[in-house]
Amino acid sequence: VLADRPTFEDLYRDYMGRIYAYVRAQVQTSADAEDITAQVFMNAYKAYARFETRNITPAAWLFRIARNATTDHFRAHGRRERLRRTIERQPVATDDPAGMAEERIQYRALLEHVAVLPERQREAISLRHSGLSFEEVGVLMSCSEDAAKMLYHRALKALRESVREGEA
């Protein structure tokens, strides 16, 4: 089993960008995304000696850690406040100009719509478009593959409505 594992550096190089994107789609600032991404890989590094590919793919394993770290972040940084902003659609604090200049996001507006979706819909879209299969999304979200597909499609429609409302 260990022989099938990529080296941690390979895993890091392959997935760091995708994990960052997944996290960034859910938090409001690049600084938060960096902090959470760092925590994800610190945690992954500590746990990698015990990781086995028998039960879960490396990608799903990493995204599980990322999902937990993001949840912890929301808990620690005032989930209630974020929900209030979401409901009221209030503008949120933006990145510092230097951070915005350096971060590479071409579809910032679209991801802001993703960020305000209900939690499970947001996760379904973020995980799916981070490259995970519906089976992997289902494993991470504790549901079947079919349920993950349905959740994703509901999320997609909700996102489309959110975008349309924004355009209107």
Add this chain to the structure above:
Amino acid sequence: MSEEEDIDLLALQRQLDDAFETTRPRRGFEDELWLRIQTRRPFWQRLQDLLAGVVETLREVPAVPAAAVATVLILAIGLGILARSGVHLGVGGASNTTSATAPLSFGSNRAMAPNSFGRLPSVALYPGVPAPHAAGTPFAEDGSALAASPIPSNLYFGPATLSWIGQFPALSAPALVYRYQEPPTVLADQFATSLGAGPGKPIPLTPGYLGSYVAQDFGLSITKSWPAPPREPRFFLTPVGVGPSAGDPQTAATAFLATHSLLPTAPYTVAVVPFTVQGQSANYVRVQYLREFQLPDTSTAFLVGPLGDRYGTEVVFVEGRPYIADGPLPVNLDSASYPLITASQAIQHALASSPSGSQDINPKPVVKLDRVELVYALAVSGAQGFYEPAYLFSGTFQYQGQTMEKRVLVPAIDPSQLNS
């Protein structure tokens, strides 16, 4: 769902794909985070990685037959041996050197009467000599010994037919021998305190350690002496966290050592050696402060290690940031003068020397030794270490299209003053 709605959703999916694909952190974040991960690791794990990487690199270098490099188990303590490996692998770029002089001092020194140390242990090269696992060597957290350091593929220490065709330098006799007493734990504690570090997590299975310490921004380990291959007590400092990427490595290394009060006080020459580690894409640079000993004629002689390579204090940079620093623990040195052998005696001893390594090339190579350098080498005996003058002879020969270097180390002290 209408066809129009389907097209809308497909378009949205494509935009999401693009959005996630193009969402990436700022430039430099990936390497910064990788370095943060690495700098959280204790020094022996970093060392293990580096050694393993170098071992892999060496395996890929076409060289002498496997039998000739099979016994490559010098258990490395510190990056000094790595440094030597790196230089001879040719994996680095150019090295530049500058000189600096400082008072000859590891703490306070005392001059002793001639020959006052009595008979001395003899210095030698130690290619392919593994350090026993039982004691005195660093261990990984699981108790296994660290990776072994191989002999660089272009060095040969096996049997050869030798002749001398070089010019012997003028001798400066007699020369001084320097002696230290094995430092107690309390000295290691004092050294750590002077750097601002306090007691850290005990290292498991570590008979070779004097102590382990932590400070706010670095970890510190101090190891004891070891007799064969000989090494002096050494410190290993590993920064925690990531500072800004430094510019010029030599300037950065000097500033880093000065910040931690670790700049050598003895004479040294600086060498900057970029190197690569198999399987790692990061940029590694080693800045070495090669230890020198003052000779009576005001010139200096370099300190050499188990393979005849110069060593001293060094700082390894990864992606421009300090990764690990190690060097001799500052200890008091006594000195005493000893008579040196003559040039003709030194040449005779070199030509008659036994192979120092178990490498074997058939037929036995014919090597014309054409260079000799007065150096200092370490011999450890009991609770004392001795830095003794020696002659390092070398010459090259061709083997399977590769230029190989043969090295012979001859003690410069009169044999009557050496233990048999």
